[in-house]
Amino acid sequence: MCPKCGKISNVPVPEAEVDLKTSPYRRAFGDYTKIECLDGHIFWVYYC
Numbered sequence: 001m002c003p004k005c006g007k008i009s010n011v012p013v014p015e016a017e018v019d020l021k022t023s024p025y026r027r028a029f030g031d032y033t034k035i036e037c038l039d040g041h042i043f044w045v046y047y048c
């Protein structure tokens, strides 16, 4: 879900049972993927 507008985006999840955390900021560590929502907001999803 986009942290800026709340719209749900499809996120490619490498594993079925991982927790996803969205962040408007990029972190220097961890596995993450960059997502662009339908309104063009850029955010990152982290796999924990």
Ligand SMILES: [Zn+2]
Pocket (backbone or CB within 6 Å): 002, 003, 004, 005, 006, 007, 037, 038, 039, 040, 041
């Ligand atoms: Zn958005």
